[in-house]
Amino acid sequence: xxxxxxxxxxxxxxxxxxxxxxxxxxxxxxxxxxxxxxxxxxxxxxxxxxxxxxxxxxxxxxxxxxxxxxxxxxxxxxxxxxxxxxxxxxxxxxxxxxxxxxxxxxxxxxxxxxxxxxxxxxxxxxxxxxxxxxxxxxxxxxxxxxxxxxxxxxxxxxxxxxxxxxxxxxxxxxxxxxxxxxxxxxxxxxxxxxxxxxxxxxxxxxxxxxxxxxxxxxxxxxxxxxxxxxxxxxxxxxxxxxxxxxxxxxxxxx
Amino acid sequence: xxxxxxxxxxxxxxxxxxxxxxxxxxxxxxxxxxxxxxxxxxxxxxxxxxxxxxxxxxxxxxxxxxxxxxxxxxxxxxxxxxxxxxxxxxxxxxxxxxxxxxxxxxxxxxxxxxxxxxxxxxxxxxxxxxxxxxxxxxxxxxxxxxxxxxxxxxxxxxxxxxxxxxxxxxxxxxxxxxxxxxxxxxxxxxxxxxxxxxxxxxxxxxxxxxxxxxxxxxxxxxxxxxxxxxxxxxxxxxxxxxxxxxxxxxxxxxxxxxxxxxxxxxxxxxxxxxxxxxxxxxxxxxxxxxxxxx
Numbered sequence: 369x370x371x372x373x374x375x376x377x378x379x380x381x382x383x384x385x386x387x388x389x390x391x392x393x394x395x396x397x398x399x400x401x402x403x404x405x406x407x408x409x410x411x412x413x414x415x416x417x418x419x420x421x422x423x424x425x426x427x428x429x430x431x432x433x434x435x436x437x438x439x440x441x442x443x444x445x446x447x448x449x450x451x452x453x454x455x456x457x458x459x460x461x462x463x464x465x466x467x468x469x470x471x472x473x474x475x476x477x478x479x480x481x482x483x484x485x486x487x488x489x490x491x492x493x494x495x496x497x498x499x500x501x502x503x504x505x506x507x508x509x510x511x512x513x514x515x516x517x518x519x520x521x522x523x524x525x526x527x528x529x530x531x532x533x534x535x536x537x538x539x540x541x542x543x544x545x546x547x548x549x550x551x552x553x554x555x556x557x558x559x560x561x562x563x564x565x566x567x568x569x570x571x572x573x574x575x576x577x578x579x580x581x582x583x584x585x586x587x588x589x590x591x592x593x594x595x596x597x598x599x600x601x602x603x604x605x606x607x608x609x610x611x612x613x614x615x616x617x618x619x620x621x622x
Numbered sequence: 623x624x625x626x627x628x629x630x631x632x633x634x635x636x637x638x639x640x641x642x643x644x645x646x647x648x649x650x651x652x653x654x655x656x657x658x659x660x661x662x663x664x665x666x667x668x669x670x671x672x673x674x675x676x677x678x679x680x681x682x683x684x685x686x687x688x689x690x691x692x693x694x695x696x697x698x699x700x701x702x703x704x705x706x707x708x709x710x711x712x713x714x715x716x717x718x719x720x721x722x723x724x725x726x727x728x729x730x731x732x733x734x735x736x737x738x739x740x741x742x743x744x745x746x747x748x749x750x751x752x753x754x755x756x757x758x759x760x761x762x763x764x765x766x767x768x769x770x771x772x773x774x775x776x777x778x779x780x781x782x783x784x785x786x787x788x789x790x791x792x793x794x795x796x797x798x799x800x801x802x803x804x805x806x807x808x809x810x811x812x813x814x815x816x817x818x819x820x821x822x823x824x825x826x827x828x829x830x831x832x833x834x835x836x837x838x839x840x841x842x843x844x845x846x847x848x849x850x851x852x853x854x855x856x857x858x859x860x861x862x863x864x865x866x867x868x869x870x871x872x873x874x875x876x877x878x879x880x881x882x883x884x885x886x887x888x889x890x891x892x893x894x895x896x897x898x899x900x901x902x903x904x905x906x907x908x909x910x911x912x913x914x915x916x
Contacts, residue, residue: 455807467802469795476791483807486788529806 379406381537381568382428387437389427396435397423399592405537410559410569412583412600414576414613419589421572422464425539428570429454429461442536456484460535462526464542470515474506474525477514481529499528520551527558537568544575556582576613580604588612625759626882634871634878636766639773640831642870644847645854646780646863647824653797653861654817657710657720663848664731665695665822669829670746670839671735677748684748684765684834688772691826699822702727703815711811728844735841743838769834776827777867784863793817797861853897859907868908872896 382405389398397420405411413421426432428439430451439446441457449457461467469477478499482492500507503524509517514525523543530538540559544552552575560582563569573579580586580603588596596609603609644666651659659665669691676687706723713719750764784790792808796817803810832847833839854873858865873893880892900908 450809452804452807452809455805461805463801463805467799467805469798469802471798472791472795476795479788480791480795480803480806480808483788483792533807 379408380404381407381442382570383440384424384428385438385440387427387434387439389423389432389434391432394435397592398427398434401437401589401592401594403587403594405568405570406585407536407568408563408566409584410563410571410582412579412586413570413572413589414574414579414586415589415595418591420592421589422541423592424589425461425541425570425572428539429459455533455535458534458536460530460533460538462523462530462538462540462543464545466522467526468514468522470513472514473511474509474514474517475511477525478529478532481532484533495532499531502531503528519547520554523547523551523555524558527555531562535567537570538562539570539572541572542574543571544573544578552578628758629760630878630882631875632760632762634875636770636835636874637878638871638874639770639777639867640828640835640870641850641854641874642867643773643777643780643824643828643831644851645858645866645870646777647821647828648851649855649858649861649863649866650784650793650817650824651821652855654793655711655720655814656797656800657717658724658852659818659821660721660724660848661728661731661844662821662825662851663844663846664728664735665699665825666829666832666847666851667735667839667841667844668695668698668731669826670833670843671739671744671829672826673746673830673833674739674744677746678744684746684768684830685772687830688827691830692823695826696819696823700815700819703818707815707818708811711814728848732841732844739841741840741842743840745838746833765834769831772827773831776824780824781863789813789816794861794863853893856907857897857900859909862907862909865907865909872908 384401384403387398387401388396390396401420401424403411403424413424415421423432427434428446430446430449430453434447441459446454446457454461469480472480475496478496479486479492482495485491485495500510505521506517506525506528509521514522517525527543543555543559547555556578559569559571563584571579571583580600583600583603586596586598586600586603587594596612598609603613644662648659648662651657651662669687672691672694673684673687676682676690677684710716710720710723746765748765750768752764754761754763755767756762782790784794792803792813796803796810796813800810803813829847850873854869855861855866856869857872858867858869873896876892876896877889881889884892
């Protein structure tokens with residue numbers, strides 16, 4: 369059933385339906401937001417500082433409860449699902465700040481990434497070998513402390529860890545912030561590859577140009593509202609959109 | 623080496639491993655929940671009273687008190703956490719709320735013990751066969767050998783759990799990055815519940831073992847254990863199991879050697895002096911977490 373639903377004409381995996389969310393009282397950070405995220409595509413979310421981009425991810429992950437609206441994943445509402453169950457549901461997350469356990473070994477970080485299937489030792493070993501095969505740069509450090517990795521290597525370890533239990537959706541919050549430029553393009557390459565493997569990738573990014581470059585579909589948020597959306601191709605070529613982006617890049621200093 | 627010196631070293635090793643055990647259970651709770659359990663010493667003391675009831679009052683071996691203390695303290699802590707845990711974590715200032723809450727619990731347990739057992743000092747009275755061993759010219763009571771023997775089984779078992787099992791790794795990871803645990807799918811609330819209950823169980827067992835080593839205890843001895851526990855884990859590095867063991871050894875050695883060279887009253891002072899020096903020079907403790915350094 370699920371497979372059929374995914375390969376149907378509309379491959380929408382996640383949808384936000386008129387979502388409102390607030391950190392305090394009724395000061396809404398997200399206002400009546402309707403978004404959809406499809407399997408096999410990178411959906412970019414861009415916008416000036418304070419637009420609510422990261423809040424979209426936090427709300428989706430259950431860290432912040434919507435005050436109104438619904439978030440639907442694969443046909444069922446995600447509301448009320450605790451954050452720690454998102455991995456079980458099939459939603460992986462690579463946050464902006466480090467989510468590694470720096471004093472544990474690279475392998476132990478991966479072992480904890482297999483938490484939902486931890487009782488199946490053979491599956492854990494297979495999954496770890498698989499991701500280390502996909503991220504060969506991590507293999508030599510397998511038994512070293514994660515804290516000894518460089519910024520770029522740490523980010524790859526986080527991505528590898530998120531892939532261990534084969535998520536249907538993977539959320540990235542500023543994946544190339546705070547890492548060396550030589551790794552940044554590699555991170556974007558990986559993001560594109562994940563989408564080609566059928567994962568619904570959501571990419572929140574300050575770096576507008578590479579984000580639009582790697583995305584299939586783009587949303588622009590401003591003050592918690594959707595101000596523009598469309599195929600990334602249009603965003604790459606449309607003068608009006610480029611001007612708009614230029615305007616708020618100036619405002620946010622981005 | 624004089625026999626006094628040998629005696630001090632043997633004592634230090636024995637106490638060091640028990641202090642290490644005390645620190646281990648405290649550090650598990652601190653690591654998983656980021657709370658200072660001020661009632662930890664009273665949980666240890668409750669274990670000592672279990673030993674008192676099982677041996678002195680009922681006439682069984684202190685070994686029988688070990689599972690009783692573990693199960694009793696585990697269940698009490700489980701109930702306590704089930705009632706208060708979620709509320710404390712949801713409080714506006716969880717650390718201050720927990721601090722006050724556990725201070726209240728420590729007073730409550732102490733007054734409960736006072737009510738049940740009066741203020742007189744109690745001791746574990748049990749005739750081991752033989753009563754003592756003679757090694758290297760030292761007379762070592764069998765009670766002490768038993769206590770250290772049990773600790774020497776428990777400590778490696780705990781280390782195996784913390785360093786080799788996935789749940790143990792999750793517990794150690796909690797002190798490094800609690801939010802990231804949620805991201806990989808760990809139910810942190812549940813982990814805290816288990817950590818708190820297991821820690822209380824171990825504290826109870828530690829209480830049984832300490833009752834075999836120290837001659838007597840009163841309902842007010844808990845504070846000493848709490849202080850020793852905190853000194854040990856701050857010395858070693860908060861949240862580090864290896865640090866707790868190292869801290870326990872250092873504290874016990876400084877106590878015993880100072881007692882030998884200067885006198886009994888200087889014994890405890892030396893431990894605190896080392897604590898202050900370590901915190902001044904290396905605030906993260908001897909084996910501090912990377913996060914604390916950066």
